[in-house]
Amino acid sequence: MVRLARPLENLIDQLLRLPTIGPKTAQRLALYILKLPVDEARLIADAIVAARENVFPCSQCGYLTDTDPCSLCLDTQRDNSILCIAKESSDIISIERTGYNGRYFVLNKDFRLLGDYRLDELDLKPLIDKLASGEIKEVVLALNPDIDGEVLSRYIADMARQYPVRITRLAHGLPVGGDIEFADEITLRRAIEGRKDF
Numbered sequence: 001m002v003r004l005a006r007p008l009e010n011l012i013d014q015l016l017r018l019p020t021i022g023p024k025t026a027q028r029l030a031l032y033i034l035k036l037p038v039d040e041a042r043l044i045a046d047a048i049v050a051a052r053e054n055v056f057p058c059s060q061c062g063y064l065t066d067t068d069p070c071s072l073c074l075d076t077q078r079d080n081s082i083l084c085i086a087k088e089s090s091d092i093i094s095i096e097r098t099g100y101n102g103r104y105f106v107l108n109k110d111f112r113l114l115g116d117y118r119l120d121e122l123d124l125k126p127l128i129d130k131l132a133s134g135e136i137k138e139v140v141l142a143l144n145p146d147i148d149g150e151v152l153s154r155y156i157a158d159m160a161r162q163y164p165v166r167i168t169r170l171a172h173g174l175p176v177g178g179d180i181e182f183a184d185e186i187t188l189r190r191a192i193e194g195r196k197d198f
């Protein structure tokens with residue numbers, strides 16, 4: 001039986017380690033990379049290493065940055081009285097598009113109820129310091145509307161309640177273009193709870 005060249009096999013194996021990449025996609029990407037000029041292939045490889053070496057969570061808010069504090073924390077135009085708690089930096093990018101102009105705290109942990117770390121392993125010290133400063137009046141929980149997000153939200157809310165802050169969470173509702181008939185029970189219940197004047 002014919003084998004793939006060792007370096008090609010190795011590239012496929014490495015690509016397979018990435019999330020959402022299955023064997024077929026890994027093979028397609030590897031073959032695509034082989035057709036690139038060497039300089040372009042090197043740009044991709046260098047970008048991976050440079051990002052890994054130079055990007056880290058901001059010590060104040062957890063947003064992925066290459067300067068500490070990050071540009072969001074240094075922005076003096078933002079509202080210091082409102083703090084949005086999100087799971088990942090990618091969530092911040094989405095929330096920024098809405099025009100939200102408060103502060104952030106990013107957990108950077110992919111919490112899973114059945115996963116391998118406990119809630120008390122979360123490093124909430126920077127968050128506690130922020131709450132203790134007295135500047136924050138509202139904490140917005142912007143975690144995913146699933147069981148894991150729910151458990152995490154309750155855990156953080158219980159901690160935040162020790163401080164005089166209003167605790168809110170994103171209203172969850174029906175997706176635009178969605179069909180009530182096909183909405184799952186949790187989504188529909190949240191949509192009813194989060195109803196507004198019309």
Ligand SMILES: [Zn+2]
Binds near residue numbers: 074
């Ligand atoms: Zn920051």
